[in-house]
Amino acid sequence: MKILLFLAKGFETMEFSVFVDIFGWARNDYGYPIDVETVGFSKTVNSTFNILVIVDKIIDEIDINDYDALAIPGGFEEFGFYDEAYNEEFLSLIRKFDEQNKIIATICVGALPLGKSGILKNRNATTYHLKDGYRQKELQKFGVNVINQPIVIDDNVITSYCPQTAPEVAFTLLAKLTSKEKMNIVKKAMGYSL
Known part of the structure; x- marks a missing residue:
């Protein structure tokens, strides 16, 4: 299995790093066969707080058939997040993931391009x-239909x-990609209370 982790210019590092970790x-610790591959509009993407990240692929190289899910961290407008998050090429990619009912997970304003x-x-x-x-x-x-809750799941979309x-x-x-039981094993190992 593979997750496509999209990094728009001005993405928030904390929201990006949770997927990697x-x-x-x-x-690494439990042998769950899920890889995370990063993508952006350019090979190097500057985060909200000026941390440069070299991505695995640029958006033109993506074949959605290679991926099981799309993850989108949010970012800051003043660092140019919406310049790329609202780019039609990315919006088209989102539509293709949704058409195939693949999971799309967003954090914070990562929901706005959706x-x-x-x-x-x-x-x-x-x-x-x-x-x-x-x-x-x-x-x-x-x-x-905006719901003011920490996490909202609607079919294949997590916001x-x-x-x-x-x-x-x-x-x-x-x-969603494995099982609740497998997720709880990792959650407990990382020190999160269940």
Whole structure:
């Protein structure tokens, strides 16, 4: 199995790293055969706090048939997150994952490109909830039924409302790709209470 981890310019490092760590533990310590492959619009992607990450592939090289899930960390507007997160090539990739009912997991404002792509129309989702819920209002404009909860699952889509939810989103994705029992083994090994 393989997860495509999309890094838009200005992505938030904490929201990116949970997928690498949790699935790294699952693969390394427990032999769960799930790889994480990073992708961006360029080979080097600058995060919100100026951490440069060299991705495995650029978006033009992606064949969605090679992947079982798509993971999208959020990012900061002032660092250019929406320049790439709202790019039509990425929105098309999101639509293709959804058309094949593949799992899409987002953290915080990583849900907004899903909304813009149209896949969340008339579906339940959430996004960043603080500062008067301005990002949730933005998501609602895409025809989304916004639920103000930490994590919202609607069929194949997992959304969450802030960086604090990042580990739980990755654990939820792990459970969907393996089982709740296998996820709990990794969760316990990493020191998270069950």
